Structures are given as C-alpha cells and as structure tokens.
Amino acid sequence: MLPYGRQLIEEDDIEAVAAQLRSDWLTQGPTVARFEEALCQETGAPYAVAVSSGTAALHLACLAAGLQQGESGITSTNTFVASANCMRYVGARPSFADIDPETGLISVASLRSVALELKAQDTPPRVIVPVDFSGSVADLEGVREVAKEFGATVIEDAAHALGGTWQTGRGKRERAGSCTFSEMAILSFHPVKHITTGEGGAILVRDEGAYRRLLELRSHGITKDPARLERNEGGWYYEQQALGFHYRITDVQCALGLSQLKKLGRYVERRRALATRYDTLLRAVPFERFLRPLGVPKGVDSSYHLYVVCLVRRGGESLEDVAGRRRVLYDGLRARGIGSQVHYIPVHRQPDFVRAGLGDQDLPGAQAYYAGCLSLPLFPAMDDGDVERVVAAIAETLDVGA
Numbered sequence: 001m002l003p004y005g006r007q008l009i010e011e012d013d014i015e016a017v018a019a020q021l022r023s024d025w026l027t028q029g030p031t032v033a034r035f036e037e038a039l040c041q042e043t044g045a046p047y048a049v050a051v052s053s054g055t056a057a058l059h060l061a062c063l064a065a066g067l068q069q070g071e072s073g074i075t076s077t078n079t080f081v082a083s084a085n086c087m088r089y090v091g092a093r094p095s096f097a098d099i100d101p102e103t104g105l106i107s108v109a110s111l112r113s114v115a116l117e118l119k120a121q122d123t124p125p126r127v128i129v130p131v132d133f134s135g136s137v138a139d140l141e142g143v144r145e146v147a148k149e150f151g152a153t154v155i156e157d158a159a160h161a162l163g164g165t166w167q168t169g170r171g172k173r174e175r176a177g178s179c180t181f182s183e184m185a186i187l188s189f190h191p192v193k194h195i196t197t198g199e200g201g202a203i204l205v206r207d208e209g210a211y212r213r214l215l216e217l218r219s220h221g222i223t224k225d226p227a228r229l230e231r232n233e234g235g236w237y238y239e240q241q242a243l244g245f246h247y248r249i250t251d252v253q254c255a256l257g258l259s260q261l262k263k264l265g266r267y268v269e270r271r272r273a274l275a276t277r278y279d280t281l282l283r284a285v286p287f288e289r290f291l292r293p294l295g296v297p298k299g300v301d302s303s304y305h306l307y308v309v310c311l312v313r314r315g316g317e318s319l320e321d322v323a324g325r326r327r328v329l330y331d332g333l334r335a336r337g338i339g340s341q342v343h344y345i346p347v348h349r350q351p352d353f354v355r356a357g358l359g360d361q362d363l364p365g366a367q368a369y370y371a372g373c374l375s376l377p378l379f380p381a382m383d384d385g386d387v388e389r390v391v392a393a394i395a396e397t398l399d400v401g402a
Ligand SMILES: *Cc1c(COP(=O)(O)O)cnc(C)c1O
Pocket: 053, 054, 055, 056, 079, 080, 082, 083, 131, 157, 159, 160, 187, 188, 189, 190, 199, 200, 201
C-alpha cells in the first residue's frame, strides 16, 4: 500500500535519538532550546517555543494573543479542525472565511466581509488564523491589511509550509513562519508533515514579551524567574502566575527534530521534484479533461506538504456529481493499493461546529473545491516510478482512455 504521506527516518535520526536517550536529559534539558534555535534559523522568526503538538501551539498562540471568552476569531474553512478548535478552547467563537477554489487558500475578500459582519455584531475578530494550505503561503499581506483594519492578531498556521517561500508586493522573498506579516506562526511535527518529532509542534513569535508568556504557559504557568516572583521563600520556590498547561515536548523528540531539520532542504526539494513530475504527467492530454493540479499563487514557492488534484466539473454537472466521481477515484486508487485523502472536509460543515451554532454558512468556493479535491501520495521516500504508478491507476479508474 502506497500511503498519501509518511515520514522519512534515516540512520542518523535513529543515532541522534539513541544519543539523547544515553544523555542526562530526557525532558526539560538543553536539546529543546537547541531545537528552538534551529527553528528560528530555518524560518527567520525571532523566537520559537517548541510544544507537544501543533494543536497545543495553536491553543497557546490564542492565549498569548489575549483571545478571551466570548470574543471572535476567523480562520479558513479549508483546514484541519485544530485551526478553529484553538479559539473554542479559550471560550471564543471561530468564524469561517471562504477560499479561492483555484488554490485552496483563504480569500481575503471573504475574510474582510466576515470581519465586517462580526464587527456589526459588536464582536470584531481578535485573531485571524490564515492557513498555508498544501505548502503555499497564504496572502499574508492581504490578511495583514484586514487584521490592521479590525485590530486583530495574525497567527499564521504554517503546519503545511515549513520550507516554503513567497514574494511580497515589494518583491522581497519571505519564508513561511518568519512572523514578518504575522505576530505568530505555528508548526506541526506530526509524521505526515515535512519533518517529524513523532508528535510535536512549535510557536514562532515576533514579540519578546509574548515569547516569555508562551514559555510559562507551556509549563503550567509556573515561573522561577526571580524578577517575576511575588515572594521568594527559598531555593525550591516557584510560582504559578497564570493558568497554564502541560504542553512540553521532550528532549528525545527534539533530538529527532534537530536531526530531521538538517535534511529539510533535501526533503522539500524531493517533494517539489515529485510534484513537478505529477504536474507534467497530469497536465498532458487526455488528463486535462478530467482533473487539474491545485493552483499555486504567483510568487509562491510551495514546499508541497500535499499534492492535490481537483476533478474538473463538466457542463451540466452538479457538485454532487463531481463528488460522486471523486469517490470512484478514491475507491479505485485504494483497490489498486494507493492511498489518497481529502484535504479538507470544510470545518464549517463538521457536525460539532454546526451544533454549536458555528457552522453551516454558505461558502461557495469551499463547497466547489471540496466536491472535487483529492490529495495524491507525496513524501520524500517516493520515487518517480511511484508517481507513474499513481498516474496510471488514475487513468484506469477514471477510464481516461475512453
Ligand atoms: C497538522 C495540522 C495541525 C495540527 O497539528 P498536530 O501536531 O497534529 O496537533 C494544525 N493545522 C494544520 C493545517 C495541520 O495540517
């Protein structure tokens, strides 16, 4: 079975973990800070806080942004549920912006109109979480404009985009997660992502004060910093200064993360090469009548967490018809030993969001995209032969020759 994504663990990764296991520190040791330093180097962000998952990173980012009970935030509906759940964890209400079906990325026009609606209801957005879907950085300059207009904090969900870059309006190349156009960004190190720590995540952050808060919130809201203590009762003394969580990552995980991060460039190059191979094969006749590769915006150099194709909607076809053909494709690939996945079921249509009164809006871009999208296998250990096998299986399943 060829999965849609999987980790690539090499001998030096295993050695790095073994060395950490033989050291004095399994957790709360120096390897966590070394990994954070390497993440800053890689992304250009001023500070990084490594945590137990990307979801924990989103939760702490919302807390550090000061998002409160009863307040509002906005994210893209084409994302993993965690990008919206993080707001619910602090008692706030997520709203959803529509996407551009050509790219799967947040539509800034829709973002602005949702923000205006929220303002009219006296709950202007306090946070905006744009998602770098599939490895393409979202229009962070556009998002930033809206955020300024409404006084919101921007948390870039860069879980898909480590290693990706984009060009600003002024022609400067920026890295995903750099925090140049956002206050914070988050990463995930789940095994399907670009690099893995098993489970793990990080918050990249621009402001030093927010960075110090995040460090405390990661570990119960406890501090031993003499400058922060209200009293000092001895060498053993610590204080809980805020309600924090246990979201720490271990040194063993960070040893793996450090080792993986050294290969990020090679892994991303391999993903890009495989994506180019898919593009070449799928843009050729007769495939172009059946499906198209997801668009990448001009100026963006995607790091290709996912390789998404969209079934072409034919004249007279309903979205249900398209979804029916997508189902046939998914099942046909599966029957041929090829895994694929749908990214994503629009979050605003998840039953728990609908029941909480947070969903069920009319978001036509997301609905059109969702009906026909499918993520094909893409991971650095794949070879060109695997890509050819997937494309041949698509041709058979869709009866492309007919
Ligand atoms: C993976 C992912 C997350 C959550 O990361 P975890 O480490 O699994 O908690 C959040 N947002 C997006 C877009 C993701 O792909």
